[in-house]
Amino acid sequence: MDKARGVSNRHQQESPDIGRLAPKDALRCSGCAVGGLCVAAGSDAATLSRLDEILRTDDSIDGSRIVIRKGDPFNGLIAVRSGCFKSFTIDRDGREQVQGFHFPGELIGLDAIDGKRHRADVIALGSAGLCSLDYSQLLQLSSCSDGLRDQLFRLFSSKLANQNWRTGDYTADERIAAFLLDISERLERRGCNSEDFELLMSRSDIGNYLGLATETVSRVFGRFNTNGYITVKRKRVIIDDRDGLSNLADAVLEQL
Amino acid sequence: MDKARGVSNRHQQESPDIGRLAPKDALRCSGCAVGGLCVAAGSDAATLSRLDEILRTDDSIDGSRIVIRKGDPFNGLIAVRSGCFKSFTIDRDGREQVQGFHFPGELIGLDAIDGKRHRADVIALGSAGLCSLDYSQLLQLSSCSDGLRDQLFRLFSSKLANQNWRTGDYTADERIAAFLLDISERLERRGCNSEDFELLMSRSDIGNYLGLATETVSRVFGRFNTNGYITVKRKRVIIDDRDGLSNLADAVLEQL
DNA sequence: CGCTGTCTTGAGTACGATCAAGTACGGTGG
């Protein structure tokens, strides 16, 4: 009972770390650990093997490597294989705007299809891997498969839906509760431990993402800690009272 | 020189009002006034005529009519033909959250593809018209046409891209300047007068949408008016100093 | 062991929210 106090450690041993989701031998959609959440979901075997053909993977991304720069020509969709990425822009005053964090199975660069240029920088938070899918080839391939088309639309759709809560008018507490539950839920869907995890992003990233100052994030984390909602030490977070958090985040989560 | 002072009235006579974009006789994609911005853009004649087949139109929508309710089953995409719509949710405390305003050629309900239920209420702001496109039929049809698939993805993509600026951390002045320029630009693309127009939504809708209080919107409008950026009287807005507004909205607009 | 960057904690401040009148407009009916 040293660290994981206040919560069962039922997920302790079987849950993989977010960085370990893509074993070296699964360089294709057909064997991908997050296939069920990604582009391939709902595709038949034939489509799957053609997806494998147009797929380019890179599993050797080290922490803090910028994988996309704003203005880069858009060639294809980027899917996260493992690890976590942050997308952001820097305005002319040098101020950063964090647009989002991307987990395995999620697509990056969807907003670049229209203008054919990437609209944000994307950086790896820790070691990570990704796939790229050439857009015109994907467009071709999607003519053959109803399932693939549907899945692409669904991925777009859920991205749009998940965007809405951030624009609402919520308090710092509501935002952070919703943020923590969002991260937790995304980890869960990937088979990771959703009760006890490491935040891969810094306090200032979180604050920037949520429209709050770094200090406010720190303070709310501290308050949640003393109130028994979570146990937080630096980047390590344990969800102690999920219901309490949900209660706080209620107004926000109704948007989903 | 009674009302349109300070700005040329070059767009005065030839610009249609936003409510008058869909003449009664153009009930099909092929003859639609906003076809170039909507689903049909980039489709060949054959696809266009098949689009016409799966299209259902309704041009007799009166003001304040709710056309979609949150939780409604998702059957297909809704495209605005004429007028303007507002999408919003009401949380359990009865507080409204305005998610967006929709102009002719724009799609509504994209975020419902994934969960198969609409995630927001949609109401007409004044008399309006819309089209609905059955999703499964559209999915089928899109297998035949690269152009249609591409256009659908682009519409999704631009929707995602245009979402980002609202989440950033900006002042009331920046938000409202960006809002006015956004409306103006959308009117322009539809061939309407972009210098002198009527806001179809109320101050409280604008405030809610931008995360500001009604009173703040009113005050900023008033300040912009005295500073010579705009002439505003009730719902009527004239853009007097576009550069000034752009300057204010710079930080925001970089996100686009 | 001290250096560096990240995080935490504290004190004062500001921007926009809230509360509260007051005003203009559009609609209705006399």
Next chain:
DNA sequence: CCACCGTACTTGATCGTACTCAAGACAGCG
């Protein structure tokens, strides 16, 4: 045509949350 009413908008005064500035604690690392 005008008096009336209700709603939307404007304007003013006060308040509160989260920002800013500032200092200190902690972890990681040479």
